[in-house]
Amino acid sequence: MRKLLVAVALLAPALALAQRQYIDVGSPDFRPLALAVVSFQAGPGAQADAVDVQQTFRDDLALTGIFDLLDPRSFLADASEGTQASSIKFTRWTDVGAEGLVKAAVKREGPLVAGELHLYDVRAGREVLYRVYRETNARLLAHRFADDVLQYYTREQGIFRTRIAAIRKGKGTWDVVLMDVDGKGAETLRRETSIAMLPSWRPDGREVLITSYRSGKPEIWGIKVPEGTPRLVVSLGDLASGGVYSPDGRSIVFTASVDGNSDLYVASAAGGAIRRLTTDPATDTSPTWSPDGRRIAFVSSRSGNPHIYVMNADGSDQRRLTFKGNYNQTPRWSPRGDQIAFTARDERRVFDVFLVSPETGKISRVTQDQGRTNEEPSWAPNGRLLVLVSDRGGRQQLVVANPAGDRQRVVTTDAAGTAAASWGPFSP
Amino acid sequence: MTGESAFLRGPDRLWPLVLVSVALHAAFIGVAFFVRPPAIVNLEQKPIVAKLVRLGEKRPEQWLPRRDVPPPEAAPRAPDAVPVPVPGPPAPARKTVALPAPKVAQKPAPPRPASATTGGKGSDALSRALAKVRDDDKLASKERWGDPSGLPDGDATDGSEGDRYLGLVTQALQSSYRLPATISEQERLHLQAIVVITIEPDGRVASFRFEKRSGNAAFDQALERAVRESRLPPPPPELRQRYRTVGLGVNFKV
Numbered sequence: 001m002r003k004l005l006v007a008v009a010l011l012a013p014a015l016a017l018a019q020r021q022y023i024d025v026g027s028p029d030f031r032p033l034a035l036a037v038v039s040f041q042a043g044p045g046a047q048a049d050a051v052d053v054q055q056t057f058r059d060d061l062a063l064t065g066i067f068d069l070l071d072p073r074s075f076l077a078d079a080s081e082g083t084q085a086s087s088i089k090f091t092r093w094t095d096v097g098a099e100g101l102v103k104a105a106v107k108r109e110g111p112l113v114a115g116e117l118h119l120y121d122v123r124a125g126r127e128v129l130y131r132v133y134r135e136t137n138a139r140l141l142a143h144r145f146a147d148d149v150l151q152y153y154t155r156e157q158g159i160f161r162t163r164i165a166a167i168r169k170g171k172g173t174w175d176v177v178l179m180d181v182d183g184k185g186a187e188t189l190r191r192e193t194s195i196a197m198l199p200s201w202r203p204d205g206r207e208v209l210i211t212s213y214r215s216g217k218p219e220i221w222g223i224k225v226p227e228g229t230p231r232l233v234v235s236l237g238d239l240a241s242g243g244v245y246s247p248d249g250r251s252i253v254f255t256a257s258v259d260g261n262s263d264l265y266v267a268s269a270a271g272g273a274i275r276r277l278t279t280d281p282a283t284d285t286s287p288t289w290s291p292d293g294r295r296i297a298f299v300s301s302r303s304g305n306p307h308i309y310v311m312n313a314d315g316s317d318q319r320r321l322t323f324k325g326n327y328n329q330t331p332r333w334s335p336r337g338d339q340i341a342f343t344a345r346d347e348r349r350v351f352d353v354f355l356v357s358p359e360t361g362k363i364s365r366v367t368q369d370q371g372r373t374n375e376e377p378s379w380a381p382n383g384r385l386l387v388l389v390s391d392r393g394g395r396q397q398l399v400v401a402n403p404a405g406d407r408q409r410v411v412t413t414d415a416a417g418t419a420a421a422s423w424g425p426f427s428p
Numbered sequence: 429m430t431g432e433s434a435f436l437r438g439p440d441r442l443w444p445l446v447l448v449s450v451a452l453h454a455a456f457i458g459v460a461f462f463v464r465p466p467a468i469v470n471l472e473q474k475p476i477v478a479k480l481v482r483l484g485e486k487r488p489e490q491w492l493p494r495r496d497v498p499p500p501e502a503a504p505r506a507p508d509a510v511p512v513p514v515p516g517p518p519a520p521a522r523k524t525v526a527l528p529a530p531k532v533a534q535k536p537a538p539p540r541p542a543s544a545t546t547g548g549k550g551s552d553a554l555s556r557a558l559a560k561v562r563d564d565d566k567l568a569s570k571e572r573w574g575d576p577s578g579l580p581d582g583d584a585t586d587g588s589e590g591d592r593y594l595g596l597v598t599q600a601l602q603s604s605y606r607l608p609a610t611i612s613e614q615e616r617l618h619l620q621a622i623v624v625i626t627i628e629p630d631g632r633v634a635s636f637r638f639e640k641r642s643g644n645a646a647f648d649q650a651l652e653r654a655v656r657e658s659r660l661p662p663p664p665p666e667l668r669q670r671y672r673t674v675g676l677g678v679n680f681k682v
Binding site: 019020021022023024025026027028029030031032033065066067099153154155156323324325326344346347352354363364365366367368369370401405406407408 | 488489490491492493494495497498499500594597598601602605606607608609610611612614615622624650674675676677678679680681682
């Protein structure tokens with residue numbers, strides 16, 4: 001004991017001096033990973049396929065914003081160095097700044113397109129991924145390759161084989177279309193001859209809900225995927241619109257106007273057992289589920305202007321979430337649960353896409369100074385990307401953006417414009 | 429007998445050490461009181477990380493946030509295709525899609541304030557256009573919002589008071605704090621590491637070590653690089669000795 005006292009007495013001045021200060025440093029700048037993609041080898045008669053696979057693969061990876069695809073003209077390595085790790089001079093790839101290296105070959109096998117993918121860790125000097133696939137078309141093969149590379153680096157399921165549902169306007173027609181995440185490969189699921197809007201996927205990808213005027217007033221219809229056959233889901237009061245499936249696919253929350261009062265309702269997946277969730281005399285609309293299905297975010301004008309609100313899935317504990325701006329609408333809850341994307345009008349009277357934390361209410365901005373209208377965001381199933389509708393090119397097109405907003409790409413070039421997109425679930 | 433530690437010897441030999449300790453304390457206190465007044469450094473004060481608020485007009489609180497760094501003007505172009513190295517006809521060039529002429533926006537324009545101009549239809553339109561340009565210019569000139577009490581070289585639109593030097597250090601480390609974007613969202617939720625940095629009087633990083641590693645090699649490597657690349661400001665004179673010997677702990681979070 002005495003020894004301890006003596007030690008403390010001797011060390012006391014030093015301890016006082018040794019008190020170290022700590023600071024927090026957060027919010028890092030995430031740097032894209034430098035990836036070298038070597039020109040894909042083509043088998044006999046597969047040159048066009050190889051070009052298609054390579055271009056689609058590069059487009060997919062560029063879309064994520066987490067890869068920096070190096071310019072092939074800067075490559076120093078011998079084009080014929082092969083695919084064996086032992087034959088690759090990795091120093092030549094580090095010299096051009098590559099961290100990852102991709103090589104692939106594509107060939108025809110009857111009606112199928114076959115391909116092999118090699119991914120190398122340049123610093124480690126070894127092959128880290130090898131895959132062989134046979135697909136019905138080149139784009140599907142490319143999406144598989146891209147999913148594998150994305151999954152290797154992020155340890156998350158890739159999103160390149162998911163589909164985006166959108167409404168493409170024609171002359172007196174509203175086409176419900178399904179397209180790849182890069183805006184290509186669009187197929188018409190169903191052509192409507194009355195107004196169709198607000199598409200929303202069933203969590204298993206087997207149906208797309210739309211709001212349709214086919215009976216003369218807004219009703220919620222389901223379009224079966226891939227058959228395109230319609231079914232009436234909900235018709236209620238003066239209008240029923242904006243149906244959204246719960247994450248478990250058992251319920252649908254929607255807006256309905258009964259006796260002139262717009263409120264939120266919930267129904268079973270079949271459209272029955274309708275229950276009212278809100279009763280405020282102001283307009284309540286545009287619901288979206290939290291990923292755990294326990295809460296619902298929606299828009300209400302009960303404060304005088306449209307703002308984002310959050311409540312429990314049974315309608316209890318309604319509280320206001322946004323206090324900035326004066327016209328906030330179309331909330332969409334991230335699959336990760338940590339953000340709600342929404343459209344808002346700023347002080348310049350321009351519509352842009354924002355994010356708000358459902359826990360803190362902190363708002364960040366995704367789009368800015370990119371046309372007059374950027375709206376109706378929808379999340380990719382991994383929560384890493386958003387699709388939104390923008391008029392930045394002069395007409396409404398789909399834009400894929402990361403939540404930070406620093407990577408954005410217009411993915412459609414439809415002459416008539418494309419509106420109202422909904423990003424579909426992971427492919428099985 | 430001769431190699432034995434003082435702590436292992438008999439208790440009767442401890443008294444000289446206690447006396448030495450008391451003498452040291454007395455000397456320390458004497459120097460502190462009589463030689464010169466010490467620099468006022470409150471060791472108990474919890475460091476507050478300060479953002480250096482930019483000098484300027486404060487953005488109204490009810491307005492939606494505006495980014496300091498706007499998103500890219502145009503969408504990034506897809507990387508060019510690489511020709512496939514197979515002899516034969518050249519690969520087909522990518523189709524260029526002709527962009528149709530812009531049409532009137534589908535969404536009705538939000539209501540605009542009534543114009544006070546007079547004159548014919550044409551001059552009304554011109555006046556409105558000019559007014560819009562003026563409005564936009566006015567707003568554009570306020571893109572860099574700040575605070576009337578901010579600093580000309582500040583880089584934040586708002587913030588709280590705090591230790592100026594630590595604010596500068598934080599700013600310097602922040603500028604070199606870059607992580608691979610491939611680190612997954614799930615991992616980002618838990619990544620955290622503490623690095624202790626010793627700082628030379630001229631601001632150079634003398635040394636650094638991990639007090640706590642994250643367990644993620646890519647993250648820890650990125651922190652090493654961030655500390656090496658950082659250019660820290662020279663500490664104020666009263667803190668030089670402290671940062672050179674005791675160092676500064678940096679808690680890196682995502």
